[in-house]
Amino acid sequence: MRAEILSIGTELLLGQITVTNASYLAQQLTTLGIDLYFVSQVGDNLERLSETLRRARDRSDIVIMTGGLGPTEDDLSREAIAAVLEETPTVDRAYEQTLRAFFASRGVEMPEHNIKQAWVLPSVTPLANPFGTAPGWWAERDGKVIVAMPGVPHEMKRMWEEEVVPRLRSRTGAVLFTRILRVAGLGESSVEERIDTLIHATNPTVATYAKRDAVDVRISAKAPTEAEAQALVAATEQQARAILGAHIFGVDADTPQSVALQLLIERHLTLATMESCSGGLLASTLTDVPGSSAAFLGGLVSYATDLKVQWGVPREIVETHGVISVETARAMAQAVRERLGADLGIGITGVAGPTLQENKPAGTVHIAVASAGRISDTSQRFRGAREEIKWRAAITAINLLRLHLLREG
Amino acid sequence: MRAEILSIGTELLLGQITVTNASYLAQQLTTLGIDLYFVSQVGDNLERLSETLRRARDRSDIVIMTGGLGPTEDDLSREAIAAVLEETPTVDRAYEQTLRAFFASRGVEMPEHNIKQAWVLPSVTPLANPFGTAPGWWAERDGKVIVAMPGVPHEMKRMWEEEVVPRLRSRTGAVLFTRILRVAGLGESSVEERIDTLIHATNPTVATYAKRDAVDVRISAKAPTEAEAQALVAATEQQARAILGAHIFGVDADTPQSVALQLLIERHLTLATMESCSGGLLASTLTDVPGSSAAFLGGLVSYATDLKVQWGVPREIVETHGVISVETARAMAQAVRERLGADLGIGITGVAGPTLQENKPAGTVHIAVASAGRISDTSQRFRGAREEIKWRAAITAINLLRLHLLREG
Numbered sequence: 001m002r003a004e005i006l007s008i009g010t011e012l013l014l015g016q017i018t019v020t021n022a023s024y025l026a027q028q029l030t031t032l033g034i035d036l037y038f039v040s041q042v043g044d045n046l047e048r049l050s051e052t053l054r055r056a057r058d059r060s061d062i063v064i065m066t067g068g069l070g071p072t073e074d075d076l077s078r079e080a081i082a083a084v085l086e087e088t089p090t091v092d093r094a095y096e097q098t099l100r101a102f103f104a105s106r107g108v109e110m111p112e113h114n115i116k117q118a119w120v121l122p123s124v125t126p127l128a129n130p131f132g133t134a135p136g137w138w139a140e141r142d143g144k145v146i147v148a149m150p151g152v153p154h155e156m157k158r159m160w161e162e163e164v165v166p167r168l169r170s171r172t173g174a175v176l177f178t179r180i181l182r183v184a185g186l187g188e189s190s191v192e193e194r195i196d197t198l199i200h201a202t203n204p205t206v207a208t209y210a211k212r213d214a215v216d217v218r219i220s221a222k223a224p225t226e227a228e229a230q231a232l233v234a235a236t237e238q239q240a241r242a243i244l245g246a247h248i249f250g251v252d253a254d255t256p257q258s259v260a261l262q263l264l265i266e267r268h269l270t271l272a273t274m275e276s277c278s279g280g281l282l283a284s285t286l287t288d289v290p291g292s293s294a295a296f297l298g299g300l301v302s303y304a305t306d307l308k309v310q311w312g313v314p315r316e317i318v319e320t321h322g323v324i325s326v327e328t329a330r331a332m333a334q335a336v337r338e339r340l341g342a343d344l345g346i347g348i349t350g351v352a353g354p355t356l357q358e359n360k361p362a363g364t365v366h367i368a369v370a371s372a373g374r375i376s377d378t379s380q381r382f383r384g385a386r387e388e389i390k391w392r393a394a395i396t397a398i399n400l401l402r403l404h405l406l407r408e409g
Numbered sequence: 410m411r412a413e414i415l416s417i418g419t420e421l422l423l424g425q426i427t428v429t430n431a432s433y434l435a436q437q438l439t440t441l442g443i444d445l446y447f448v449s450q451v452g453d454n455l456e457r458l459s460e461t462l463r464r465a466r467d468r469s470d471i472v473i474m475t476g477g478l479g480p481t482e483d484d485l486s487r488e489a490i491a492a493v494l495e496e497t498p499t500v501d502r503a504y505e506q507t508l509r510a511f512f513a514s515r516g517v518e519m520p521e522h523n524i525k526q527a528w529v530l531p532s533v534t535p536l537a538n539p540f541g542t543a544p545g546w547w548a549e550r551d552g553k554v555i556v557a558m559p560g561v562p563h564e565m566k567r568m569w570e571e572e573v574v575p576r577l578r579s580r581t582g583a584v585l586f587t588r589i590l591r592v593a594g595l596g597e598s599s600v601e602e603r604i605d606t607l608i609h610a611t612n613p614t615v616a617t618y619a620k621r622d623a624v625d626v627r628i629s630a631k632a633p634t635e636a637e638a639q640a641l642v643a644a645t646e647q648q649a650r651a652i653l654g655a656h657i658f659g660v661d662a663d664t665p666q667s668v669a670l671q672l673l674i675e676r677h678l679t680l681a682t683m684e685s686c687s688g689g690l691l692a693s694t695l696t697d698v699p700g701s702s703a704a705f706l707g708g709l710v711s712y713a714t715d716l717k718v719q720w721g722v723p724r725e726i727v728e729t730h731g732v733i734s735v736e737t738a739r740a741m742a743q744a745v746r747e748r749l750g751a752d753l754g755i756g757i758t759g760v761a762g763p764t765l766q767e768n769k770p771a772g773t774v775h776i777a778v779a780s781a782g783r784i785s786d787t788s789q790r791f792r793g794a795r796e797e798i799k800w801r802a803a804i805t806a807i808n809l810l811r812l813h814l815l816r817e818g
Contacts, residue, residue, distance in 0.1 A: 011618050013445045014627075015435030022450075026422055036422045037457060041431070041448035048446055071598050074616065111598055131793050152619075154797060273710075279696025280689035283710040287688025288796050290763055292712075299710035301682075301692040307707045307749065340716065354699055387697050 001172060003034045004060040006052060008068035008077055009151060010043040021066045021156055027209075028160065032168055033176040033222055034062070044074040050083045057084060057144055062168070067151030069134040071114040077148045078119050081139055084146075089119040095126065099133060127163040131155045138167060145171075174222045177229035181217040181240055182250045184399045188215045194243050204236045213256055213395055214249070249402060256398040257289050263405045264295035264344070269371075271401075272340035273299035274311065274332040275393075276323070277350035277365060282394040297342050308332065312339050322358045324349055326366040326379050333370035344404075345370045346397050352386045362386075365393045369404040376404040410581055412443045413469040415461060417476035417486055418560060419452040430475045430565055437569065441577055442585030442631055443471070453483040459492045466493060466553055471577070476560030478543035480523040486557050487528050490548055493555075498528040504535065504544065511542060536572040540564045547576060583631045586638035590626040590649055591659045593808040600624045603652050613645045622665055622804055623658070658811055665807045666698050672814045673704035673753070678780075680810070681749035682708035683720065683741040684802075685732070686759035686774060691803040706751050717741060721748050731767045733758055735775040735786050742779035753813075754779045755806050761795045771795075774802045778813040785813040 005022050022039050029036045037060065042052045049068070056063045068077030082089050096118040103110040117134050120126060127136030127147075132155045137148040147164055149156045183191055188210040192199065195217065198206040204221035217240055221232035241248060250259045264271055273296075275282050283299035286292055302308040305323050309315050312335030313328060321327040332347025346369050353362025363384070368377040378400055382392040414431050431448050438445045446469065451461045458477070465472045477486030491498050505527040512519040526543050529535060536545030536556075541564045546557040556573055558565045592600055597619040601608060604626065607615040613630035626649055630641035650657060659668045673680055684691050692708035695701055711717040714732050718724050721744030722737060730736040741756025755778050762771025772793070777786040787809055791801040 010616065013435050013448060014439050015432040015437070030423050037452060037454075038461070039422060039450040043446060045446075052447070070619075072601055072617075111602060114598070131797075154794060278693070279701075280692030280708055280710065281696075283689030283712075284687070284693045284799070287690075287710075287712065287761070288799070290795055292688075297713045298716045299689055299712075301689065301696075301708035301710070303692075303696065303702055303705050303707045352696070386699055390693070390697070 001034050001062065002060045003029050003036050003062040003064060004056045005036065005039040006049075006056060006063060006065045007039075007041045007151070008044065008049060008065060009041075010045075010074070012041040012067075013043045021151065021153060024153075024157065025064055025066070025160070028165070031176065031178045031218075031220060032165070033172060033174060033220075034168065044068065044076055046076045046079055046083070049076055049080040053080050053146070054084045057146060061143070062145045062147065064164075065146065065148045066156055069117070069136070069148060069150050071111065071117055071133070073113070075116075078116060078137070081124075081137065081146055081148060082121055085121060085123055085139060085141060087121040087123060089116070089121055091115060092118045092120045092126065095135065102133060127159050129155055129159055131158055136163065138164070174224065175226045175229050176220060176222050177226060177233050178218060178220040179233050179237055180252050181219070181237065181244070181248050182252075182254055182256075183215040183217060183244055183247045184249045184256060184395075184402075185247050186215060186244075191215045191217065191244070191247075195240055198236060198239060201236070204232050206236060206240070212391070217244075246403070246406065249399070255289070256395055256402070257285050257292075260398050260402045260405070261286065261289050261292050261295055263402060265291070267405070269295065269343040269405075270297050270341075271295050271344045271346070272297050272336045272342035273346045273348075273397075274302055274308070274336035275299065275346075275348040276302050276308070276332075277352040278348045278390045278393040278397075279303065279352070281390045282346065282348060282397050285394050285398065297340050300336055300339075302332070308335075311335055322360075324351055324358050324360045324364055324366065326368065326377050329366035329368040330370065330375050330377055333368040333375065337370050343371060344401070346401060348393050348397055350389070350393060352389050354386060363389050365389070365396070367393065367397045367400055369397070369401050371404065371408065374404075374408070376400055376407075410443050410471065411469045412438050412445050412471040412473060413465045414445065414448045415458075415465060415472060415474045416448075416450045416560070417453065417458060417474060418450075419454075419483070421450040421476075422452050430560065430562060433562075433566065434473055434475070434569070437574070439585065439587065439629075441574070442581055442583045443577065453477065453485055455485045455488055455492070458485055458489040462489050462555070463493045466555060470552070471554045471556065473573075474555065474557040475565050478526070478545070478557060478559050480520065480526055480542070482522070484525075487525060487546070490533075490546065490555055490557060491530055494530060494532055494548060494550060496530040496532060498525070498530055500524060501527050501529045501535065508542060536568050538564055538568055540567055545572065547573070583633060584635045584638050585629060585631050586635060586642050587627060587629040588642050588646055589661050590628070590646065590653070590657050591661075591663055591665075592624040592626060592653055592656045593658045593665060593804075593811075594656050595624060595653075597624050600626065600653070600656075604649055607645060607648060610645070613641050615645060615649070621800070626653075626657075655812065655815060658808070664698070665804055665811070666694050666701075669807050669811045669814070670695065670698050670701050670704055672811060674700070676814070678704065678752040678814075679706050679750075680704055680753045680755070681706050681745045681751035682755045682757075682806075683711055683717070683745035684708065684755075684757040685711050685717070685741075686761040687757045687799045687802040687806070688712065688761070690799045691755065691757060691806050694803050694807065706749050709745055709748075711741070717744075720744055731769075733760055733767050733769045733773055733775065735777065735788050738775035738777040739779065739784050739786055742777040742784065746779050752780060753810070755810060757802050757806055759798070759802060761798050763795060772798050774798070774805070776802065776806045776809055778806070778810050780813065780817065783813075783817070785809055785816070
């Protein structure tokens with residue numbers, strides 16, 4: 001089965017947005033065992049969009065569109081699909097009522113041009129979008145499918161996972177089973193070198209991907225049944241685990257923060273944080289996890305040095321070793337643990353950049369995790385811009401927390 | 410003049426690489442006033458690549474290719490250009506010697522398949538690549554141009570700037586000038602409705618884009634000189650400002666946080682935050698701005714209710730109105746302001762979800778900004794997943810801070 005991706009929007013052609021939806025969908029299609037031959041971006045122009053869509057539908061079995069489903073005149077995906085299929089839109093009265101109710105609940109009248117979000121065509125099944133007002137379209141005719149989804153990434157991803165993937169699975173014959181092993185504390189090329197022998201196999205295929213929060217090892221097997229595909233994957237997973245050990249922190253949708261919080265919650269432990277250079281990003285990343293309040297009590301963002309002392313870091317440590325020192329990080333972890341009455345404390349101090357601090361270069365970061373009677377720490381030099389350094393600091397702290405907990409057994 | 414971008418490489422279709430070259434080139438073309446109508450990614454397959462290139466050359470004046478210039482059998486850009494132009498490659502003997510010398514200098518013999526990096530066609534002018542072994546191609550015939558550049562970003566950018574841009578400039582007459590007005594506190598369709606009359610103009614063109622942190626109004630004008638293009642944009646900007654007023658918080662690369670911090674720094678004011686449902690994201694967003702330490706003292710993430718009281722929120726307010734209340738948000742803003750000795754304090758309390766809290770639904774958020782003797786507040790109901798609610802809370806707080814400061818004059 002051949003697929004093709006069209007990303008819609010003039011902003012893509014102005015380079016104001018990087019085409020991350022297309023990358024996400026490309027990876028997803030690989031996982032589903034669907035071949036992707038073409039990816040295009042096209043602007044908000046009905047003629048060019050229709051031309052591109054018509055050619056895509058001629059040469060591919062599935063055309064996946066993102067964007068162009070908003071309510072404005074620039075949003076032309078529905079119009080283009082109607083033109084290519086030569087079908088006439090009608091208004092779905094039930095969805096029109098839903099739309100009007102949505103606007104009424106916000107105390108405003110629905111602008112009349114929003115009505116086109118309630119359009120359907122004879123070949124179209126609408127796809128639910130609980131995160132926005134634009135439903136997607138599954139347009140199927142003559143054995144070919146056009147899928148239209150919103151361009152807003154979180155709306156698109158939810159629709160893809162819940163609405164599109166199940167429909168696609170029922171069209172592909174072989175079953176593909178994929179497991180992702182999530183790896184912390186090693187770079188992608190280092191992971192690749194260690195599992196080199198696995199990477200050259202064909203079923204399962206094994207590939208590495210550098211993600212923002214970890215390196216993924218994706219193991220995918222195709223087989224006539226799910227059980228057979230799973231068995232193939234399980235054997236390779238065992239080999240990978242023997243090589244990568246505790247660097248593997250989780251699987252599939254696990255994140256460093258979800259795994260660390262899970263460990264805390266299982267052990268009935270509580271956590272508090274004191275951060276300076278990461279500026280609250282550690283606390284924010286931890287609280288991205290639903291249910292994090294069961295373990296995370298709170299955090300201090302001690303941007304001004306005086307606040308660190310006010311919050312319990314001994315002044316002589318700061319004066320002797322400097323604010324940017326592993327000693328200060330350790331004192332921060334201990335101080336916040338005691339101050340907030342938590343079982344564990346994390347301290348982060350460093351230079352987010354772009355300028356030097358205490359003559360230490362941007363990217364210098366010290367991190368400590370303290371529990372009763374024990375402290376783990378790490379000192380790093382991260383590369384990149386300010387936001388990247390903050391992010392590396394937060395994610396490294398979360399990994400240090402996990403390793404600290406594992407060592408306590 | 411119409412341009413089209415082709416990014417070559419199967420890895421692009423596997424989603425392993427985000428197409429950053431295309432975004433960069435799209436921005437560059439905008440600046441040069443060259444219209445970009447299509448962007449595509451195509452795999453390392455001669456038939457599909459030639460088909461795509463032929464169609465691109467038919468409908469556009471300039472086709473810009475990146476990738477496919479390496480020495481391996483998978484690198485097929487030269488072969489595709491030769492096929493489309495129906496010209497036969499010959500080896501440029503001088504460049505062949507350069508290549509052989511390059512390998513000799515590294516103590517290895519040149520692999521014979523590398524010879525194709527010395528190919529030329531009758532219509533081709535090679536483009537120098539000091540950062541790699543693959544020269545680019547400028548293939549010009551019948552008034553149409555194909556530019557082929559390496560896919561490695563730093564090789565491509567150097568070749569683009571030094572070799573391609575000067576050649577393109579000599580072909581274009583007009584200059585394009587663009588200004589982006591950044592808008593807070595209004596949705597995209599509401600912005601579009603208000604500036605409806607401007608959107609239907611043709612020079613300048615005006616378009617709206619929903620970004621994660623704001624709505625952008627992009628005004629672009631073409632003229633024979635930069636000064637004339639700027640004057641056209643300035644007239645439209647004035648009209649847009651008359652309509653959108655204080656909703657416009659900045660221009661071009663401004664962010665809500667950079668603008669709010671700039672206001673604080675200009676007025677020599679300091680800021681502290683106390684957040685619960687946003688979990689540190691407000692502090693983190695503020696500290697993304699380089700130099701934020703000049704105004705931002707620090708923040709408290711009071712995830713546990715007890716911490717709010719410990720940090721100065723009167724217990725009777727929490728007990729009377731609930732943790733999720735505008736009264737608690739106001740008390741948080743005042744308490745953190747006093748506790749950290751800052752000129753201004755921000756308080757955020759709400760339900761990040763997915764579960765109810767105090768019987769209030771996910772997305773309920775109360776925000777307050779306090780300065781000496783004055784408090785501003787807002788109560789909102791945000792939609793979306795947990796991370797989206799946290800983000801809307803943080804960005805709404807930053808906008809409330811800006812409006813609070815503007816009202817103080």
